[in-house]
Amino acid sequence: MSRDASELARRLAREAEAVCRHYLSNGRRAGRYWLVGDVHNTPGRSMFVRLHESSKGPAGKWTDAATGEHGDLLDIIRECRGLQDFHEVADEARRFLKLPRSEPQFALKPIRPGVVAGSQETARRLFAISSSIEGTVVETYLQRRGIGQIHHGGSLRFHPRCYYRPDQHLPTETWPAMIASVTDLDGRITGVHRTWLDPDGFDRTRLGKAPIDTPRRAMGDLLGNAVRFGVVEDVLAAGEGLETILSLRYVLPTLPMAAALSANHLGAMLLPSGLRRLYIARDDDAAGDAVQEALTQRAEAVGVEVIPLSPRLGDFNEDLHTFGHKALRAALRLQLVREDVVRFLHSSSVAAE
Numbered sequence: 001m002s003r004d005a006s007e008l009a010r011r012l013a014r015e016a017e018a019v020c021r022h023y024l025s026n027g028r029r030a031g032r033y034w035l036v037g038d039v040h041n042t043p044g045r046s047m048f049v050r051l052h053e054s055s056k057g058p059a060g061k062w063t064d065a066a067t068g069e070h071g072d073l074l075d076i077i078r079e080c081r082g083l084q085d086f087h088e089v090a091d092e093a094r095r096f097l098k099l100p101r102s103e104p105q106f107a108l109k110p111i112r113p114g115v116v117a118g119s120q121e122t123a124r125r126l127f128a129i130s131s132s133i134e135g136t137v138v139e140t141y142l143q144r145r146g147i148g149q150i151h152h153g154g155s156l157r158f159h160p161r162c163y164y165r166p167d168q169h170l171p172t173e174t175w176p177a178m179i180a181s182v183t184d185l186d187g188r189i190t191g192v193h194r195t196w197l198d199p200d201g202f203d204r205t206r207l208g209k210a211p212i213d214t215p216r217r218a219m220g221d222l223l224g225n226a227v228r229f230g231v232v233e234d235v236l237a238a239g240e241g242l243e244t245i246l247s248l249r250y251v252l253p254t255l256p257m258a259a260a261l262s263a264n265h266l267g268a269m270l271l272p273s274g275l276r277r278l279y280i281a282r283d284d285d286a287a288g289d290a291v292q293e294a295l296t297q298r299a300e301a302v303g304v305e306v307i308p309l310s311p312r313l314g315d316f317n318e319d320l321h322t323f324g325h326k327a328l329r330a331a332l333r334l335q336l337v338r339e340d341v342v343r344f345l346h347s348s349s350v351a352a353e
Contacts, residue, residue: 137198229257
């Protein structure tokens with residue numbers, strides 16, 4: 001994205017709710033999100049726009065759980081108004097912001113259909129050259145987030161100097177990073193997720209992530225795939241973030257799990273054959289509501305029983321960090337199917353304590 005587009009996107013993000021009320025008038029506010037049917041202002045609730053910056057990402061970013069499409073407020077203006085090139089979009093954005101018109105020279109990229117740029121081969125190479133997390137800042141980062149035992153089964157690795165480029169106009173930096181392998185249903189690596197970490201300690205405002213604008217990025221083929229923990233037989237728990245799933249794995253280390261890495265990817269995650277029951281470890285927000293509904297419909301259509309797992313706070317890592325291992329264990333006992341309590345919770349008591 002050009003500098004002009006980036007600046008317009010930032011200005012629009014500061015007025016995210018006003019933008020939504022104007023261009024997505026058939027929607028409504030729900031907590032920290034604006035819900036609407038789609039980017040064309042159709043009534044409904046499958047698309048959600050983040051109204052304020054949070055740990056989940058910047059304001060103005062949106063996702064359509066039904067299609068996997070996502071973008072920013074400039075994309076909303078383009079699609080809602082049926083505009084073709086950046087000049088038209090920028091003029092409309094400037095009109096809304098009451099800014100003078102200009103003559104940008106770069107075209108907007110098309111809406112990304114849920115796939116982050118970067119080749120599968122590059123992702124596989126990065127994962128291959130990374131090393132064990134034991135004794136590294138990755139282990140420290142996760143433990144300080146309350147995950148006392150990290151049952152990752154080889155899906156996480158550590159890179160001491162992982163490249164990070166703020167944007168195309170700035171030089172490349174290097175930071176230590178947690179590298180997670182994204183795999184398909186056959187176990188082939190299709191991408192990686194990188195979490196850049198602060199080597200100097202745990203800053204509560206950043207929760208241990210590096211002091212950079214976007215400390216989480218993924219590359220490769222993500223749509224339908226996930227970071228997987230354990231081998232699925234007939235039961236699976238799936239959620240958005242790595243920390244959410246690793247928090248559940250701390251309590252249920254023998255239950256197979258998958259982290260889809262974002263709300264829209266969770267809604268589009270492919271389900272393994274032979275799956276009988278799916279636990280959806282939803283986040284407690286409007287995006288979690290929409291994704292749970294979309295994934296439940298897909299799963300039940302192929303005969304899979306769906307059980308939602310709901311946190312007391314924003315997500316299960318927040319629950320674990322705030323209330324502790326025993327409290328999370330007690331809360332999950334009430335939400336699991338009885339046979340899974342015996343199968344996964346009782347059998348894991350020694351390993352998890």
